[in-house]
Amino acid sequence: MTESPRKRGRPATIDTQSAMHAVVELFRDKGYAAVSLDDLSEATGLSRPSLYRAFGNKLSMYVGAMNAFGQDAAELALPKLEADGELEDALTNFFDAMLGIYYRDSDVAPGCLIFGTAPSHADEAEIKARLNFGIEQVDARMRQRMEKAFPSCDPSRIETAARMASNTLIAFSARAKAGATRQALSEIGAESARTIGLLLRAA
Amino acid sequence: MTESPRKRGRPATIDTQSAMHAVVELFRDKGYAAVSLDDLSEATGLSRPSLYRAFGNKLSMYVGAMNAFGQDAAELALPKLEADGELEDALTNFFDAMLGIYYRDSDVAPGCLIFGTAPSHADEAEIKARLNFGIEQVDARMRQRMEKAFPSCDPSRIETAARMASNTLIAFSARAKAGATRQALSEIGAESARTIGLLLRAA
């Protein structure tokens, strides 16, 4: 950031970034409504008023967590999708990178904050809007990557293929939460990638 | 049921079946944790103690709702999948039947109780187990239907195709909650059915 001219009062000691990380993990594990501000306070080490000052109320904390999670996922996994080479390999590597996030390192997969927990709380307009944005983003990136791989392909066929690839990713979150092993999903991802390639290569 | 020999005390006046229906709809709209017993009491018209007597505590109410929803969905949609004729048509009709449930008649789609809300609350062991059962059921039915259509097909290819079809259905719930139109999902369903057929017919 820019050179700050040394502010006036007591200097901030709170690490909002690592706090937000803890917020993400907690919401990811238990969803929105099941997490209390006391839970968040304990997980972050911040007092409840500090949470309010840093992130606003519970709803805006959750939306902020969706943004943080989405940004992390985009930075970690999108390069795999957008890499050069065969589309099938890019898709497979992208799915695997996302599975790395969905499964964290835990034995119990926390899944995806956006596709896994947000649908359950979409009666909140802000959550619904952010969920929709996330889906649109994945659809759009898939479409772009496929257009790049098959520039002369029928656009409506690319649309279908992109939606199927997104559906694979979305369903992975539910499957992970249900107890599927990471390896099992990785195989489904690779097979889905092959099938989508088949669709796009078909005359 | 069997002929009951006319019980002794005050006759029951509560319609547990329609009450469970109201329970399902409320959990479907707002998820598990966001629904209070007072909400359920108001929605069903039953007092809180009556809810406990009829369905046990909140967790077992939710699991009961998952069972009721799953049974309804199976009765309404599975015949479409298992119908004779082309696999693609059966899949398309099955997806459409499920979308009829996901979209109810409301303008705001409540989605799927199992695939939409349960992943968010899978830290509860019972919910996780029931969610896993639901996924396994869909996978298995898909596999059976595909084996029937292509008896000589490579089993591992059928496995892949079945998982992709399930993924489509699972993702529909998230998309519905995010605001997708029913028609849009219906088209994705039909296109996915065509693609899966393509995969299974490929040499």
Added chain:
DNA sequence: GCAATTTCGTACTGTTTCGTACATATTTGG
């Protein structure tokens, strides 16, 4: 009509929840 039996809602308990007022701590500016 009276006891036994079953159903049902009122009313209560103790806990948890969100949100904030306010006092305290730590720095800079003069």
Added chain:
DNA sequence: CCAAATATGTACGAAACAGTACGAAATTGC
């Protein structure tokens, strides 16, 4: 060293929460 400014947690209030004890209501058996 004191005033202004900023950061932080303790402590509080009001509401919502899950769960249950208990009494009232409605029926059957005799």
